[in-house]
Amino acid sequence: MKSLAELAEIRDKMKHIVDAREAGDDTVRVIVGMATCGIAAGARPVINAFTEQISERGLEGVVVSQTGCIGICQYEPVVEILVPGEEKITYVHMSADKVARVIDEHIVGGNPIAEYTFSHNVVK
Amino acid sequence: MFRSHVMICSGTGCKSTGSEKVIDTFKKAVEAQGLSNEVNVVQTGCLGLCSVGPVAIIYPEGSCYCNLTEENVPLIVEEHLLKGRIVTDLLYKEAEEAEEILKLEETNFYKKQRRVALRNCGRIDPEKIDEYIAFDGYMALGKVLTEMKSDEVIQLVLDSGLRGRGGAGFPTGLKWRFAAVNDADQKYVCCNADEGDPGAFMDRSVLEGDPHVILEAMAIAGYAIGATKGYIYVRAEYPLAIRRLEIAIEQAREYGLLGSNIFDTGFDFDIDLKLGSGAFVCGEETALLTSIEGNRGEPRPRPPFPALKGLWEKPTILNNVETFANIPQIILNGPEWFSSMGTEKSKGTKVFALGGKVNNIGLVEIPMGTTLREIVEEIGGGIPNGKKFKAAQTGGPSGGCIPAEHFDVNIDFDNLIAIGSMMGSGGLIVMDEDNCMVDIAKFFLGFTVDESCGKCSPCRIGTRRLYELLEKITSGNGELEDLDKIQELAEHIKTNSLCALGQTAPNPVLSTLRYFREEYEAHIVEKRCPSGVCKDLLNYTIDPDLCKKCSLCAKNCPSECISGVVGKEPYVIDQSKCIKCGACQESCKFGAVIKK
Numbered sequence: 001m002k003s004l005a006e007l008a009e010i011r012d013k014m015k016h017i018v019d020a021r022e023a024g025d026d027t028v029r030v031i032v033g034m035a036t037c038g039i040a041a042g043a044r045p046v047i048n049a050f051t052e053q054i055s056e057r058g059l060e061g062v063v064v065s066q067t068g069c070i071g072i073c074q075y076e077p078v079v080e081i082l083v084p085g086e087e088k089i090t091y092v093h094m095s096a097d098k099v100a101r102v103i104d105e106h107i108v109g110g111n112p113i114a115e116y117t118f119s120h121n122v123v124k
Numbered sequence: 125m126f127r128s129h130v131m132i133c134s135g136t137g138c139k140s141t142g143s144e145k146v147i148d149t150f151k152k153a154v155e156a157q158g159l160s161n162e163v164n165v166v167q168t169g170c171l172g173l174c175s176v177g178p179v180a181i182i183y184p185e186g187s188c189y190c191n192l193t194e195e196n197v198p199l200i201v202e203e204h205l206l207k208g209r210i211v212t213d214l215l216y217k218e219a220e221e222a223e224e225i226l227k228l229e230e231t232n233f234y235k236k237q238r239r240v241a242l243r244n245c246g247r248i249d250p251e252k253i254d255e256y257i258a259f260d261g262y263m264a265l266g267k268v269l270t271e272m273k274s275d276e277v278i279q280l281v282l283d284s285g286l287r288g289r290g291g292a293g294f295p296t297g298l299k300w301r302f303a304a305v306n307d308a309d310q311k312y313v314c315c316n317a318d319e320g321d322p323g324a325f326m327d328r329s330v331l332e333g334d335p336h337v338i339l340e341a342m343a344i345a346g347y348a349i350g351a352t353k354g355y356i357y358v359r360a361e362y363p364l365a366i367r368r369l370e371i372a373i374e375q376a377r378e379y380g381l382l383g384s385n386i387f388d389t390g391f392d393f394d395i396d397l398k399l400g401s402g403a404f405v406c407g408e409e410t411a412l413l414t415s416i417e418g419n420r421g422e423p424r425p426r427p428p429f430p431a432l433k434g435l436w437e438k439p440t441i442l443n444n445v446e447t448f449a450n451i452p453q454i455i456l457n458g459p460e461w462f463s464s465m466g467t468e469k470s471k472g473t474k475v476f477a478l479g480g481k482v483n484n485i486g487l488v489e490i491p492m493g494t495t496l497r498e499i500v501e502e503i504g505g506g507i508p509n510g511k512k513f514k515a516a517q518t519g520g521p522s523g524g525c526i527p528a529e530h531f532d533v534n535i536d537f538d539n540l541i542a543i544g545s546m547m548g549s550g551g552l553i554v555m556d557e558d559n560c561m562v563d564i565a566k567f568f569l570g571f572t573v574d575e576s577c578g579k580c581s582p583c584r585i586g587t588r589r590l591y592e593l594l595e596k597i598t599s600g601n602g603e604l605e606d607l608d609k610i611q612e613l614a615e616h617i618k619t620n621s622l623c624a625l626g627q628t629a630p631n632p633v634l635s636t637l638r639y640f641r642e643e644y645e646a647h648i649v650e651k652r653c654p655s656g657v658c659k660d661l662l663n664y665t666i667d668p669d670l671c672k673k674c675s676l677c678a679k680n681c682p683s684e685c686i687s688g689v690v691g692k693e694p695y696v697i698d699q700s701k702c703i704k705c706g707a708c709q710e711s712c713k714f715g716a717v718i719k720k
Binding site: 001002003004007008010011014015016017018019020021022027029031032033034035036039047048050051052054055063064065066067068 | 125126127128129131161162164183184185206207208209247248254255257258259260261262263266267270379380381386387388
């Protein structure tokens with residue numbers, strides 16, 4: 001160890017790995033429905049895409065978590081995004097390809113993507 | 125990146141209840157479900173809930189699972205980790221009963237705690253230096269070496285108000301300054317990890333859960349006083365702590381965080397372990413240093429203090445594990461941050477090993493000034509079986525008891541001394557109405573009698589004589605004058621003993637005599653032990669009217685002293701043969717066996 005910068009580099013690299021252990025009130029939560037229905041519809045590649053891409057971009061204060069059946073099985077994979085202080089956004093029919101756009105526009109940009117949401121897709 | 129972290133306690137407490145197997149099963153089950161790339165199974169340090177181990181916390185949800193066995197691991201993996209459904213039946217009891225699922229931090233056990241010394245226990249894998257670094261590990265050392273002068277470091281520690289956590293509460297910064305101003309070709313930094321109080325396991329948990337913090341703090345201390353060499357004196361009965369320290373030292377050396385020219389600043393510092401063989405007196409500083417030198421662990425008179433002439437006659441500082449565990453945080457967050465916690469003269473937090481008659485047996489860290497009532501009733505979850513609080517013993521065999529009348533005392537160094545106890549290293553043993561205070565005093569004194577090194581006579585002979593007086597009382601042969609003798613002898617031992625072992629040994633006797641004199645008198649005058657503990661003052665009898673003549677008591681009696689005829693004659697205990705074990709009372713289903 002020759003410098004503080006070298007130490008900081010290890011810290012920053014590790015920080016993302018252990019980030020989930022420190023989730024606080026200001027954490028953005030990405031919750032993927034992972035019940036039988038979700039898994040059958042392909043929730044696993046979705047959750048993996050979220051964890052990988054969030055890590056690659058080095059986003060802090062974002063945790064990826066999972067939940068059971070949300071009750072709208074025909075719309076699975078379902079992903080809920082909880083930004084503190086804002087209304088919960090529920091995305092339906094998610095796929096791994098859509099993840100990058102959700103991270104870009106919603107989590108980083110702060111603009112939910114209307115066309116992916118439940119209300120936009122619900123059969124009336 | 126892992127989306128979920130399973131943090132399983134691998135401290136000594138949880139290990140003894142089988143956490144190794146649980147960790148192993150978790151790893152296998154996670155792999156079997158194909159989750160190895162998503163879920164990180166981590167062995168971590170003590171989470172504090174020792175009585176309900178093995179314990180695991182799953183992040184990011186923060187769910188705390190207790191009393192885990194190999195059998196219920198697959199269920200948690202399938203339900204929680206795969207499907208995202210928390211298995212509420214297996215959660216920490218309070219969290220399970222709550223209407224909403226509680227995180228561990230939201231429970232009464234954690235709510236009032238403030239984890240500074242224990243901040244990484246339960247959060248990192250203690251065997252991985254990278255995880256320590258992830259939570260700002262070695263940043264304080266880097267800051268000190270690259271940005272601060274050594275006297276600035278000392279001033280900062282002084283400003284924080286940190287006092288030694290080993291028991292005496294001497295200001296840490298002052299100790300460092302005394303050693304810093306003495307010129308010498310070599311100086312030493314030593315860590316006292318010879319935790320010997322019965323019922324205390326704070327230091328062990330820090331060493332097991334966060335070993336790097338001690339290495340970092342010792343290197344900082346070395347820079348502050350001008351030392352290049354450190355020793356950790358750790359008792360050989362702590363094999364896990366020793367192993368983790370060895371791993372930590374090796375990793376730190378590999379990273380160049382110990383060794384020569386650290387951070388390219390020209391500062392050298394290295395640490396070795398020295399194992400103690402479990403002599404209580406070696407927790408005393410001069411005895412400890414003598415033991416490191418390879419001699420018999422006996423204390424010597426002070427002055428000269430170790431800051432002037434310590435290890436191999438060189439200026440030396442010796443700090444306790446918990447004291448060191450606070451240092452990096454103080455450097456990084458500033459002295460004001462630290463001194464904002466606690467009371468006027470006792471800053472920061474204190475770790476207590478909570479034991480005895482309390483529901484949540486385990487490790488807690490509270491801000492100084494928290495009341496004893498909060499610790500016992502809120503954090504500790506109260507006393508089991510609805511019994512009444514009688515007293516709490518702090519400071520182990522060197523401390524004293526705090527009776528119910530001081531239940532609301534704000535715990536800090538000075539308040540505890542004012543009421544005849546002391547902070548000690550942090551053992552806190554809760555006693556209820558079933559504990560006999562004379563017996564407690566005798567227990568602790570018996571410990572110091574055994575552990576007296578024998579060098580000075582007030583301690584060697586005095587504690588023995590004092591013990592005999594207590595024995596006389598508990599065996600029913602006491603006289604009222606004995607209480608005066610006890611008082612006089614105790615004061616004599618306190619003032620004349622060579623080291624703190626003898627100087628504090630009479631404290632449990634003096635404080636119980638001060639607050640529970642009527643119990644001593646009951647033993648002497650009425651020949652009665654009010655709590656029903658002292659065997660010589662007890663008699664078991666069988667009430668012939670309540671006896672159903674079932675013979676169960678006689679069958680369970682190990683000394684075959686109960687006679688009667690099944691179904692015909694009530695049973696009777698032969699007092700001359702009775703060993704007062706209580707087996708008859710436990711076996712009787714009709715409450716016919718009476719103890720008094």
